[in-house]
Every structure is written in C-alpha cells, then in structure tokens.
Amino acid sequence: MASIDLDKMLAKIKSTQWALSDIDWDAPGAELITEEQWPKLKEFMADLMWIEHVGARAFAALAKKAPTDTLREIYSYFHAEEQRHANAEMALMRRWGMLEGDEIPEPNVNLRIIIEWLDRFADEMPVYVLGTVVPMLEIALDGALCTFLLETVKDPVCHQAFEKINDDESRHLGVGFTVMEMQGRSASYIKMVQMMARVMDPRLILGIASYMPLLNKMRDNVIAMGLPEEKLYKAMQKFERIGGRTEEGRRNPWFQLIKQHGRWVTNRSNKVYHVPVDALVKITGMVPRKALPAVPSWVKELTYEPTATR
Amino acid sequence: MSTTEDSKKTAKPKAPRKKAAAARKTTARRKSTARKKAPEKPLSVLIVGAGFAGLGMAIRLKQAGIEDFIILERGNAVGGTWRDNQYPGAACDIPSNLYSYSFAPNPNWSRSFSGSEEILDYVHHLVAEFGLEKHIRFEQNVAELRFDETKGIWTATTDKDVVFTGRAAVMAQGPLANCSFPAITGIEDFKGKKIHSARWDHDYDFSGKNVAVVGTGASGIQIIPELVKVAKHVKVFQRTPGWVMPRPDFSTPEWNKLLFRKVPASQQAMRELLYWSHESMALAVIWNSPLTRIAERIGKWHLRRQVKDRWLRRQLTPDFTIGCKRVLVSNDYYPALQKDNAKLITWPIARISEEGIRTVEGIEHQVDCIVFATGFDVSHSGTPFPVLGRGGRVMGDDWKGGAQAYKSINVSGYPNLFLTFGPNSGPGHNSALVYMESQLEYALKGIRKIVGEDLKMLDVREDAQQRFNKSIQKRLAKTNWNSGCKSWYLTEDGFNATMYPGFATQYATQMSEFKEEDYQTA
Structure with missing residues (x-):
C-alpha cells in the first residue's frame, strides 16, 4: 500500500461523516435473525462492540502523541468514529432485542483488563507502539469478524450499517499502514535499540501480558460462534502482507515484532506460545468480576440512541 | 508603569457609578449631527471608535488642550467591546485596579475582577467626567478612510456617505469588535435559537431549555457556569482545552474603597503591586522558562483539585505550553461542568442539523439553543474598512502577507495616522490598558507635532518600519505563542501579527521615545 497524503485524507474523513440517525433502525429485516443465531450473535456483537470501543480509546491515546497536527486531528476523528461503530453495533443489538433496558453489554474479563490498562497507561505509550498494534487488531479481529457477520446475517439494516463502518475502517487501515511506514523511514538500528528500551518498560510489558490472552480469548470466542479459524488467520496474515509491502514498512521494528507475534498466534502447533497464553486466558477467566476496578467513565459514553437531549 | 506629567496632574479619583446611569442615558441613541458635506476647516483629529481606546485618546487630547476632535462611533452607545459583551458572567480577567486608566482611577470597584456591567459603568463615567459626549458622533459607521497628500488631510466617509475630515486620524475601532457565527457545516439549517456571546440576546429565557455551548475560551468559561444555573441541560462542545488558573476574586470591603477615596496614593500603590506581579507572569507565559513549568503545575493542581474523574481530567488537560493561547482564569468553570445538568463533549463536531449538533461519534445532540462562544473575527492581514x-x-494590500507597523502605531505610507491595538501590541500577561496608555501618549506626541508644527505629513520611514519588524519577528520566534499551537494570535501560516514579545515595561520604553529621525515630514 502506497503512503497516502494525510492532509487529503483528513479532508476526506471530514466530508464523509455519517450519524446513527442516517439509518432507520426500525426498518424491516430484524426478523431475519434466526432463533439459532440469536444467542451466538448476542455474544459475538458484544465482543465486536467492545473491540471497537477499546480501539476508540487507543486512538484517543494516539491523538495525544501524534507527531503532527494533521495526524493528531485524524486520530481524534478515528477515536470518535470507533465510538460511532460501537454505538451503531449497540443499536443493532437493541434492534435485535439483545439489550435489556439501558444496559451496556458486559465486557469479558480480558477486555476489562485491557480497558484498565488503556485507561492507566495508553497515554504514556509511544505513538508507534499503539500505531502498530491498532492496525493489527483492526485488520484481524474487526476485518475477520465483520466479514463473517455479513456472511451470516441477512438483516439489510446490518448490511447498511456495516457498509458505512467498513468505509471508515478502510481509511483507518490506510492511515495505520502509512504511519507504520513513516516510522520505518529512519535508521533501523537506532529504532531497534529505542524499541528494546520501550519493551523493557513495565507498563508495556503489562500491556503485552493483557493483549496476548485477549487475542487468544477472542479467537476461542469467534471459533465457538462458527467462524472458521483459517479466516481469522488469513486476516492476520493480511497485516503482514500489507504492512511489509514497502521497504519502509518492513524496516519498522514494531511491525516486525507484531508480525512475528501474528505468526505465533496463527500457528496452533507453536506450543511455546499457546500453552502459556491459553493458561493466562484460563487464569484471567477465574478472576472474579468484583475484584476488577470500576470501569472508567469513558466507557459510560457508549449509547445506542441516535439522538440525545442529556 | 509610565504616565506623563499631564496624566498625573489630572487624575481624578471620583466614583463612576454615580454619573454612569445618567451618562448612559445621555449618550445612548444620540443621532448624528454631521453634514453630508465635509466642513471647510478640518478638525485636528478624527477618532474612529468610542471604546476604551477612542475615549482614552479623547481624554488625553483634552488634557493636552486639543479640543477640536470628534469620535465616530458606529453604534448608538459608548463602550466598544464591553458594550457588546454583556453575556451572563462576562467579566475581565485582569484585576480592575489594573484594567482601568491610571489617569482616571476608580476607587469604588466592587470586586477584584469586575463584571462587564461595572466596567461599562466606568466607561460611561469617563465620558461624563471628561465631557466627551459633545465630541461623539453616534451611528457613524466609517466605510473608508482616505489621506489627501496635497492637503495633508484624512477624510472619513461613513456608510451613509457622511464625510468628516481631520489632520490626524486615530484608528480605535478595536481588535475584538467584529464577530460572526463560525463556519460549521449546516449552521443555517438549525431551527432553534442561535446566540453569539458578543451579541447576547437578553430577552431569551434559558430556563427549562436544553442548551449547547460551542467554544471553551475566555467567554465560554464565563458563560457556562451562569447557564448551568438556569438551563435545563447544558452541553459544552470543546475543541481544545485551555489552561485554566485559579481566580483570586474577592469583593472589595468598604474600608478599602474609603481608603482609595481618601488616600489616592494607596490605590496607586495597589496598581503598582498588581502591575509588577503581572509583569513577573511574563516569564512564565511569554517565554518557555522554569516558571512556565511552575505555572503549568498550578494549572494542573487547579484541575486535579476541582475534577476527580480521571477521564474528565484528561479531556480538560491542555496539550500545549501554557501561554501559547490565552490563559484562562476561573474558579467555577470546572465545577459547573460536573453539575448533573451539564456535560462536556469533546467529540469533533460533524455538522449542525435542524435539531442540534451532530458529533463524529454518530450522535445528534438535540438542543433548543446554541450559544457560540467562538470569539471574534480578528484580522491579521486587513483593516475593518479600506484605508488609503x-x-x-491600500493598507489591506500592504498587509496581505501579515499586518506590520512601526512600534505597532504607525504604518509607512499612511501619514498622520495612529493605530491603537495595532500589529504586535497585544499583551499576554498584563492589562491591555497599560499598553494602551503607552500608545495614547505616543499618538499624542505625534499629533502635537503635526498640529504644533503645522505639518502636512508625518510619515514613518519604510526602512525604520522594516528594521522594527525584523527585530520583533526575531524576538517572537522565541516565544510560547510561536511554539506550535494554533491560536487567534497567529495567521493560518503561523505569522504573529498580534502580540508584543516582551514585558509591558519594555513596550512602555519602546513607546516613550519618539525618534524623529525615523519619520519624514512635510
């Protein structure tokens, strides 16, 4: 993927905004969700919604650290757009009767840990750590999950919403890969040393320790819902393919690290990686919800209502 | 603080409030008495604008014995920005004892930071006290100012084709006089009430209304706490959080007013104290120094003390060096945002719709009224009307690359013309009126020279102006204003035509010397 002009991209982002009220959430088609689909879809949508929301918070951190005004503004928009996706997905859940009252779907423990980590440490992370992890999450989870969803759900409103969401996501990925290439333009050795210094940061180690089981947990969840494992892996390999397309991209040490990690995740026979990480998933699954700190207030900004007076 | 002999002699510490109401009645809605044809003999001075600058100039002219001048005012009352900015909570963020003229002290300020109404009373007091009323021509909106080189006369033509002439002209129309609704997509679609902070609609009843406030600058943070008290719900749309410092605002005890009345020197001493304490702030606000870090710590402490929620605190934490934009002062802004009927929205605005404001997170925030606290139309490269x-x-053409002047007050090629709040005269840390007094004294020197020596032309040399600007831009490059944030101080290209890069004392020194060799005369 060739690098994009970020100023033009910002103008494009501003001119292609949409709102929840652009979609008729009461239009016919909700009945196309089968009884068999419903419980699995509920879990699936909750996970998807939380991934979008977590992605939103990561973009908020990126906006704080972005090296240029244009990129800062782009990330501010992406932060809001990911929130819009989460809101739209909640609106779909409500349409399908998956929300009770005003309740926000409960995030799983791994997500709760990631939320906590993002809240405490994301703003302290260098821009290129999240700048590389976020495209991976978007391409792998978002990409694979959205494709799967559209293949299995016939409701036209769902297709209408995801057409808009996917348009946004393609811009997010375009910027994501451009930024990764920007990072790869300077000397690799220096970047590698700087990166190693960052990797030693205990806050980042905590982040990695939260991110790895989250990926495995999500993999287990989506497979349980019927998504072929290969589709997820294929999406993850897309990250390697696009990110490594240019020399600058390949020279970005964070790309190399995330790419390598992606290879471990997609190789089920890699016991050295999967045995301890799966164990972590099990351990975190045993953490009682009450032991987790209260969710930060940014989580409470989620809403399925297209309009708000308060 | 520099004052001239004249100003010291004529200081009259009298109470403005007593005469204010009467003054307002007499000055308001006064009709023009000008003839369509210019009088045979030009006046000595034409002043454009009856705000602080224009009235201050008039006072100094009178004190200097120059009586044949007029003030052309486009409105029907005096007061300029303080007449226009009467929104709830409007107040000055500089202590009143410093935000007033040293040649017209007011011992009766009710608070350390007075509200706009009291400041406007003070302005009316100036008119009454110094007998300025007869000099003011209301509802005369100057549409063009033109210099006649052969006669050495400035001609002001109003939008109603009324003509006034003067040997010298003072542009005192104010830098913050014009405002308009911001160019947000869909703003014309909104069916509810739209109010600009500088053109407040006092007849609109906010009680029981859902209100949006766009903008969290100096006006926004004063309006919001007042609206939260009366409106049903207030949504505050913030683009960039500013640095908000605590506001040491106290009501003035009666004994203090009495002391200032009986012993004017005590008020002068207070003014000096305030002046020097503000001067010291320059070290934190104008340049990036260890004091800047201390000021930022005070700002963060203020935020931490008043806002307990981590995310809200993050939303309100500025990401630019303090001083880069106007430093805000408030004790009640942060608490107001946390009231049950208030909410801070930091999502970017996507557009305005018929019912409210759509933000990028996809939600339409429906409101009855939108208050735009979005500031003023500040021109960095033009003039409010053509100046020939x-x-x-044409001055606007000369300024296409950014406004430039000599010592902020004269522009080469425009003889006998004096600017107030001209290019690079803005303070970031001290009272604008302190800077204004220096400008008035300088203009007075020039006018005296023109009138006294019967000059047709007193024009600053092009090379002197260029030398001055080269030096000022070099100094500006090292300031916080030019450190990377976007603000109304800068043009889109980042050129700073607004601020003075130094202490008020430096500015006063710059203005105290009238270098005749920098001018050509005829």
Whole structure:
C-alpha cells in the first residue's frame, strides 16, 4: 500500500461523516435473525462492540502523541468514529432485542483488563507502539469478524450499517499502514535499540501480558460462534502482507515484532506460545468480576440512541 | 508603569457609578449631527471608535488642550467591546485596579475582577467626567478612510456617505469588535435559537431549555457556569482545552474603597503591586522558562483539585505550553461542568442539523439553543474598512502577507495616522490598558507635532518600519505563542501579527521615545 497524503485524507474523513440517525433502525429485516443465531450473535456483537470501543480509546491515546497536527486531528476523528461503530453495533443489538433496558453489554474479563490498562497507561505509550498494534487488531479481529457477520446475517439494516463502518475502517487501515511506514523511514538500528528500551518498560510489558490472552480469548470466542479459524488467520496474515509491502514498512521494528507475534498466534502447533497464553486466558477467566476496578467513565459514553437531549 | 506629567496632574479619583446611569442615558441613541458635506476647516483629529481606546485618546487630547476632535462611533452607545459583551458572567480577567486608566482611577470597584456591567459603568463615567459626549458622533459607521497628500488631510466617509475630515486620524475601532457565527457545516439549517456571546440576546429565557455551548475560551468559561444555573441541560462542545488558573476574586470591603477615596496614593500603590506581579507572569507565559513549568503545575493542581474523574481530567488537560493561547482564569468553570445538568463533549463536531449538533461519534445532540462562544473575527492581514494612504495605496494590500507597523502605531505610507491595538501590541500577561496608555501618549506626541508644527505629513520611514519588524519577528520566534499551537494570535501560516514579545515595561520604553529621525515630514 502506497503512503497516502494525510492532509487529503483528513479532508476526506471530514466530508464523509455519517450519524446513527442516517439509518432507520426500525426498518424491516430484524426478523431475519434466526432463533439459532440469536444467542451466538448476542455474544459475538458484544465482543465486536467492545473491540471497537477499546480501539476508540487507543486512538484517543494516539491523538495525544501524534507527531503532527494533521495526524493528531485524524486520530481524534478515528477515536470518535470507533465510538460511532460501537454505538451503531449497540443499536443493532437493541434492534435485535439483545439489550435489556439501558444496559451496556458486559465486557469479558480480558477486555476489562485491557480497558484498565488503556485507561492507566495508553497515554504514556509511544505513538508507534499503539500505531502498530491498532492496525493489527483492526485488520484481524474487526476485518475477520465483520466479514463473517455479513456472511451470516441477512438483516439489510446490518448490511447498511456495516457498509458505512467498513468505509471508515478502510481509511483507518490506510492511515495505520502509512504511519507504520513513516516510522520505518529512519535508521533501523537506532529504532531497534529505542524499541528494546520501550519493551523493557513495565507498563508495556503489562500491556503485552493483557493483549496476548485477549487475542487468544477472542479467537476461542469467534471459533465457538462458527467462524472458521483459517479466516481469522488469513486476516492476520493480511497485516503482514500489507504492512511489509514497502521497504519502509518492513524496516519498522514494531511491525516486525507484531508480525512475528501474528505468526505465533496463527500457528496452533507453536506450543511455546499457546500453552502459556491459553493458561493466562484460563487464569484471567477465574478472576472474579468484583475484584476488577470500576470501569472508567469513558466507557459510560457508549449509547445506542441516535439522538440525545442529556 | 509610565504616565506623563499631564496624566498625573489630572487624575481624578471620583466614583463612576454615580454619573454612569445618567451618562448612559445621555449618550445612548444620540443621532448624528454631521453634514453630508465635509466642513471647510478640518478638525485636528478624527477618532474612529468610542471604546476604551477612542475615549482614552479623547481624554488625553483634552488634557493636552486639543479640543477640536470628534469620535465616530458606529453604534448608538459608548463602550466598544464591553458594550457588546454583556453575556451572563462576562467579566475581565485582569484585576480592575489594573484594567482601568491610571489617569482616571476608580476607587469604588466592587470586586477584584469586575463584571462587564461595572466596567461599562466606568466607561460611561469617563465620558461624563471628561465631557466627551459633545465630541461623539453616534451611528457613524466609517466605510473608508482616505489621506489627501496635497492637503495633508484624512477624510472619513461613513456608510451613509457622511464625510468628516481631520489632520490626524486615530484608528480605535478595536481588535475584538467584529464577530460572526463560525463556519460549521449546516449552521443555517438549525431551527432553534442561535446566540453569539458578543451579541447576547437578553430577552431569551434559558430556563427549562436544553442548551449547547460551542467554544471553551475566555467567554465560554464565563458563560457556562451562569447557564448551568438556569438551563435545563447544558452541553459544552470543546475543541481544545485551555489552561485554566485559579481566580483570586474577592469583593472589595468598604474600608478599602474609603481608603482609595481618601488616600489616592494607596490605590496607586495597589496598581503598582498588581502591575509588577503581572509583569513577573511574563516569564512564565511569554517565554518557555522554569516558571512556565511552575505555572503549568498550578494549572494542573487547579484541575486535579476541582475534577476527580480521571477521564474528565484528561479531556480538560491542555496539550500545549501554557501561554501559547490565552490563559484562562476561573474558579467555577470546572465545577459547573460536573453539575448533573451539564456535560462536556469533546467529540469533533460533524455538522449542525435542524435539531442540534451532530458529533463524529454518530450522535445528534438535540438542543433548543446554541450559544457560540467562538470569539471574534480578528484580522491579521486587513483593516475593518479600506484605508488609503499616499498615492492611493491600500493598507489591506500592504498587509496581505501579515499586518506590520512601526512600534505597532504607525504604518509607512499612511501619514498622520495612529493605530491603537495595532500589529504586535497585544499583551499576554498584563492589562491591555497599560499598553494602551503607552500608545495614547505616543499618538499624542505625534499629533502635537503635526498640529504644533503645522505639518502636512508625518510619515514613518519604510526602512525604520522594516528594521522594527525584523527585530520583533526575531524576538517572537522565541516565544510560547510561536511554539506550535494554533491560536487567534497567529495567521493560518503561523505569522504573529498580534502580540508584543516582551514585558509591558519594555513596550512602555519602546513607546516613550519618539525618534524623529525615523519619520519624514512635510
């Protein structure tokens, strides 16, 4: 993927905004969700919604650290757009009767840990750590999950919403890969040393320790819902393919690290990686919800209502 | 603080409030008495604008014995920005004892930071006290100012084709006089009430209304706490959080007012104290120094003390060096945002719709009224009306690359013309009126020279102006204003035509010397 002009991209982002009220959430088609689909879809949508929301918070951190005004503004928009996706997905859940009252779907423990980590440490992370992890999450989870969803759900409103969401996501990925290439333009050795210094940061180690089981947990969840494992892996390999397309991209040490990690995740026979990480998933699954700190207030900004007076 | 002999002699510490109401009645809605044809003999001075600057100039002219001048005011009352900015909570963020003229002290300020109404009373007091009323021509909106080189006369033509002439002209129309609704997509679609902070609608009843406030600058943070008290719900749309410092605002005890009345020197001493304490702030606000870090710590402490929620605190934490934009002062802004009927929205605005404001997170925030606290139309490269100088040159054209002047007050090619709040005269840390007094004294020197020596032309040399600007831009490059944030101080290209890069004392020194060799005369 060739690098994009970020100023033009910002103008494009501003001119292609949409709102929840652009979609008729009461239009016919909700009945196309089968009884068999419903419980699995509920879990699936909750996970998807939380991934979008977590992605939103990561973009908020990126906006704080972005090296240029244009990129800062782009990330501010992406932060809001990911929130819009989460809101739209909640609106779909409500349409399908998956929300009770005003309740926000409960995030799983791994997500709760990631939320906590993002809240405490994301703003302290260098821009290129999240700048590389976020495209991976978007391409792998978002990409694979959205494709799967559209293949299995016939409701036209769902297709209408995801057409808009996917348009946004393609811009997010375009910027994501451009930024990764920007990072790869300077000397690799220096970047590698700087990166190693960052990797030693205990806050980042905590982040990695939260991110790895989250990926495995999500993999287990989506497979349980019927998504072929290969589709997820294929999406993850897309990250390697696009990110490594240019020399600058390949020279970005964070790309190399995330790419390598992606290879471990997609190789089920890699016991050295999967045995301890799966164990972590099990351990975190045993953490009682009450032991987790209260969710930060940014989580409470989620809403399925297209309009708000308060 | 520099004052001239004249100003010291004529200081009259009298109470403005007593005469204010009467003054307002007499000055308001006064009709023009000008003739369509210019009088045979030009006046000595034409002043454009009856705000602080224009009235201050008039007072100093009178004190200097120059009586044949007029003030052309486009409105029907005096007061300029303080007449226009009467929104709830409007107040000055500089202590009143410093935000007033040293040649017209007011011992009766009710608070350390007075509200706009009291400041406007003070302005009316100036009119009454110094007998300025007869000099003011209301509802005369100047549409063009043109210099006649052969006669050495400035001609002001109003939008109703009324003509006034003067040997010298003072542009005192104010830098913050014009405002408009911001160019947000869909703003014309909104069916509810739209109010600009500088054109407040006092008849609109906010009680029981859902209100949006766009903008969290100096006006926004004063309006919001007042609206939260009366409106049903207030949504505050913030683009960039500013640095908000605590506001040491106290009501003035009666004994203090009495002391200032009986012993004017005590008020002068207070003014000096305030002046020097503000001067010291320059070290934190104008340049990036260890004091800047201390000021930022005070700002963060203020935020931490008043806002307990981590995310809200993050939303309100500025990401630019303090001083880069106007430093805000408030004790009640942060608490107001946390009231049950208030909410801070930091999502970017996507557009305005018929019912409210759509933000990028996809939600339409429906409201009855939108208050735009979005500031003023500040021109960095033009003039509010065409100003034509020697050989028909147009100041707006000369300023296309950014406004430039000599010592902020004269522009080469535009003889006998004096600017107030001209290019690079803005303070970031001290009272604007302190800077204004220096400008008035300088203009007075020039006018005296023109009138006294019967000059047709007193024009600053091009090379002197260029030398001055080269030096000022070099100094500006090292300031916080030019450190990377976007603000109304800068043009889109980042050129700073607004601020003075130094202490008020430096500015006063710059203005105290009238270098005749920098001018050509005829």
